[in-house]
Amino acid sequence: MSVLLVEAFYGGSHKQLMDLLQEGVEDCVVYTLPAKKWHWRARTAALHFMQAVPSSQAYRILFTSSVLNLAELVALRPDLAALKKILYFHENQLIYPVRKSQERDFQYGYNQILSCLVADVVVFNSAFNMDSFLSSISSFIKTMPDHRPKGLEDLIRHKCRVLYFPIRFPDVTRFLPEHKLLLRPTQSRHNIDSRDTRKHPETAAARHECAAEDLEHRLASKQRSDPERGMPRPLHIVWPHRWEHDKDPELFFQTLLKLSEREPSFEVSVLGETFTDVPDIFAEAKERLARHIRHWGFMPSKEDYLRTLCQADVVVSTAKHEFFGVAMLEAVHCGCYPLCPKALVYPEIFPGSYLYSTPEQLFKRLKGFCKHPHLARQHVLQVNTKRFSWDALGQEYRSLLMTGSSNTS
Numbered sequence: 107m108s109v110l111l112v113e114a115f116y117g118g119s120h121k122q123l124m125d126l127l128q129e130g131v132e133d134c135v136v137y138t139l140p141a142k143k144w145h146w147r148a149r150t151a152a153l154h155f156m157q158a159v160p161s162s163q164a165y166r167i168l169f170t171s172s173v174l175n176l177a178e179l180v181a182l183r184p185d186l187a188a189l190k191k192i193l194y195f196h197e198n199q200l201i202y203p204v205r206k207s208q209e210r211d212f213q214y215g216y217n218q219i220l221s222c223l224v225a226d227v228v229v230f231n232s233a234f235n236m237d238s239f240l241s242s243i244s245s246f247i248k249t250m251p252d253h254r255p256k257g258l259e260d261l262i263r264h265k266c267r268v269l270y271f272p273i274r275f276p277d278v279t280r281f282l283p284e285h286k287l288l289l290r291p292t293q294s295r296h297n298i299d300s301r302d303t304r305k306h307p308e309t310a311a312a313r314h315e316c317a318a319e320d321l322e323h324r325l326a327s328k329q330r331s332d333p334e335r336g337m338p339r340p341l342h343i344v345w346p347h348r349w350e351h352d353k354d355p356e357l358f359f360q361t362l363l364k365l366s367e368r369e370p371s372f373e374v375s376v377l378g379e380t381f382t383d384v385p386d387i388f389a390e391a392k393e394r395l396a397r398h399i400r401h402w403g404f405m406p407s408k409e410d411y412l413r414t415l416c417q418a419d420v421v422v423s424t425a426k427h428e429f430f431g432v433a434m435l436e437a438v439h440c441g442c443y444p445l446c447p448k449a450l451v452y453p454e455i456f457p458g459s460y461l462y463s464t465p466e467q468l469f470k471r472l473k474g475f476c477k478h479p480h481l482a483r484q485h486v487l488q489v490n491t492k493r494f495s496w497d498a499l500g501q502e503y504r505s506l507l508m509t510g511s512s513n514t515s
Contacts, residue, residue: 108166109134109507110189112159114151114174117141118348118379119196119271119432126272127169130500131507142381144173148214152178165189167507171196176221192506193225195235196271197429200242202352215246222262229506231271234451235429240266269506271430272499275439275491276408281416285483286441341479342400343472344418346377346411346437349384352427359391361424361469366398369476375401375414378433415440419482420475422468425450439491443482445471457488 109131113124116138128134137159139151152175168189170176180187199214218239222228230236243259282290343362347353362374374395376388380403392402405411415421421437423446430451438444445468446452448461462468475482492498 108164110159110165110168110186111136112155112168112170112174112179113138114147114155114171115139115141115144119430120171120173122273122432123171123194123196123271126274126496126500127503127507130496131504134507144381145214148173148175148217151175152182155179156182159183159186161185167192169194169507172198172218172221174221175217177217177224178220180224187224190227191225192227192229193221195228195230195239195429197427198230198235198239198242200246201238202427212249219243219246219258219262222265223258225265227267227506228262228265229267229269231269231430232451232454233268234454236266236268238429269502270494270499271432272496272503273432273435273439273491273494274496275436276412278412278416278440281413282441283417286416289441289484289486338479338483340371340373341420341472341476341482342373342375342418344375344377344415344421344437344442345424346375346415346421346433347423347425348378349380349388351385352425353378354424354426355385355391356387357424357465357468358422359387359395361465361472362391362395362398364469365472365476366395369473372398372472372476373400374398375418377401377403377405377411377414379404412436412440415442418442419479420445420472422472423447423452424468428452431455435489435491435494438487438489441487443475443485443487444489455489455494459488 109127111124111127111134113120113136116124118141120141121138124136124138128136137155139147139154151173155174156179165186166189168186169192170179172193172195176191176193180191195218199218202214230239240259240263243262247254247258279287279290345355345358347355349355362372365372376391376399392399400417401414405414415437418437418440419442421434421442421444423431423434423444425431425447428450431446434444434446435455444456444460446456446461448458448463452461462471
């Protein structure tokens with residue numbers, strides 16, 4: 107058990123990563139806290155792990171997420187200070203969109219800065235996450251009334267690197283509707299050839315256009331052979347995010363309510379985890395959009411969740427706080443057309459054709475798809491999800507967790 111994995115918020119993507127590491131990296135031991143009361147985990151988890159993690163001469167690496175105040179833990183447990191300490195950022199608190207700024211909120215970003223200072227390696231799940239954190243340190247520190255430390259960014263930057271979150275994409279072939287099965291081979295060829303895009307953009311664009319035309323002909327032929335398919339089923343929109351205000355459910359539901367007035371023929375599935383405090387807009391939207399709802403609520407079964415994504419046509423993000431977006435990439439893997447803000451991490455992952463700049467642009471895109479669902483269903487996706495897979499990234503994580511002391515970093 108040379109690798110000590112510690113997770114103060116064992117849920118969502120935090121849980122997925124810990125499970126992948128435990129399964130894919132030899133000689134690991136894991137200590138976690140349930141994914142509840144995030145703010146309390148950030149404040150007090152170090153005290154819990156001080157007692158929960160037994161002393162051992164076998165530990166060589168300590169890997170934890172930035173929810174934990176690493177500085178507090180190694181101060182409370184000096185035996186852990188000698189390990190190679192790796193801090194992983196799923197998100198950063200320096201740019202978190204708080205509704206009402208309060209002095210106590212300073213603690214969460216401050217904890218993360220302290221953790222970086224004592225870590226040997228700081229890993230971010232995207233370049234946006236790393237750049238936004240480092241560039242915000244100076245302005246964040248200026249909120250202190252006096253005696254502000256200087257040069258913290260320089261002390262931290264040299265430890266930092268980007269390593270995308272590794273997703274284990276399951277085989278969803280059995281859940282895919284017929285038109286997505288037709289898309290699948292074309293999409294796979296595009297993913298294989300995507301490396302050519304930077305070297306030969308004109309050739310790649312021509313290949314993509316030919317693939318799209320070929321698919322359209324095949325789908326049109328299929329539809330002509332089955333006259334009962336004359337009336338397309340309503341557009342199915344999915345929103346698979348945490349039910350919290352930083353995902354901006356207000357914008358999503360306002361858009362759908364407006365859409366319901368103009369284009370009444372669509373369906374919606376609202377998935378994602380819920381926690382103690384659910385924004386009021388969910389109860390209101392469930393009542394006002396009742397005739398459009400296909401699925402509502404978190405699906406504990408991963409198989410049911412994937413099946414629903416495969417049935418959907420368009421996946422929407424309205425997030426105000428996103429540093430990677432596992433749910434969006436899982437939906438794309440299931441053949442959904444993504445619509446994301448032209449902000450945050452999304453331009454780093456998605457081509458510009460899938461990005462919207464304003465709420466009005468989001469509304470117009472969805473309205474267009476409601477009128478012409480085939481535009482979403484027959485689209486050849488231009489997102490190479492394979493580069494974010496555990497198969498592609500697993501070896502980098504294993505190398506990161508190679509045995510070594512803090513002096514080897």
